[in-house]
């Protein structure tokens with residue numbers, strides 16, 4: 575399906591702000607997105623293999639502008655009466671709230687992803703990432719209201735420092751995106767949203783600015799598209815071996831993550 579100049583089920587190596595401005599209004603069914611948290615992530619972890627994340631070390635004003643521009647466009651391209659979910663870092667919740675409150679989105683709740691292990695810290699050690707559940711209009715509530723605390727294991731063999739686990743994304747898509755709908759993510763990273771959309775028989779459109787991440791995401795998606803699983807053929811909602819789960823909570827309520 576074409577959305578402006580962009581074909582669904584693809585990731586494009588573009589700046590999401592300028593690219594999203596060219597999309598038609600009300601063209602996607604769900605937004606599941608993961609902007610940089612503006613925490614200069616990789617420079618705190620120089621020994622790790624990952625490079626810096628683009629737009630992750632902006633001034634407060636620049637970050638506010640990026641988020642405001644992005645969520646303004648997200649609101650415009652999302653169909654009426656639909657959901658959006660954005661991941662955030664705890665320290666940038668105020669910036670996300672400031673930007674989102676400049677749009678007509680209603681902030682409905684703050685689901686929390688709880689990981690199976692925790693990072694380094696002198697005072698407390700981080701084990702969770704918050705999200706905002708946003709409403710455009712009055713979407714029909716999901717068949718099953720899921721817990722706002724979702725336990726899900728981190729990805730073990732990361733190809734991106736901020737990679738989100740597929741079972742978590744699958745659960746969110748199954749809960750908040752109509753079947754066959756289009757999922758949008760302007761900050762594509764390693765392509766996780768797209769793979770999760772394919773796993774749930776949805777379409778997707780993604781952008782990723784960093785050429786290296788774009789290439790690995792594109793390869794990951796192509797690999798997925800070239801190897802449809804038996805579950806895809808029979809339209810069964812499930813997870814695949816790539817999706818390591820430690821906590822089986824990820825499968826509760828939404829009933830999708832049972833490996």
Ligand SMILES: C[S@@+](CC[C@H](N)C(=O)[O-])C[C@H]1O[C@@H](n2cnc3c(N)ncnc32)[C@H](O)[C@@H]1O
Pocket residue numbers: 588589590591608609610611627628629734736737738739760761762763764765766767781782783784787
């Ligand atoms: C938090 S990471 C997303 C990780 C992703 N959820 C995953 O599972 O791999 C944010 C990504 O946004 C990208 N990015 C930053 N600014 C961007 C922009 N203006 N347009 C598109 N992508 C951008 C970064 O290169 C980074 O890969």
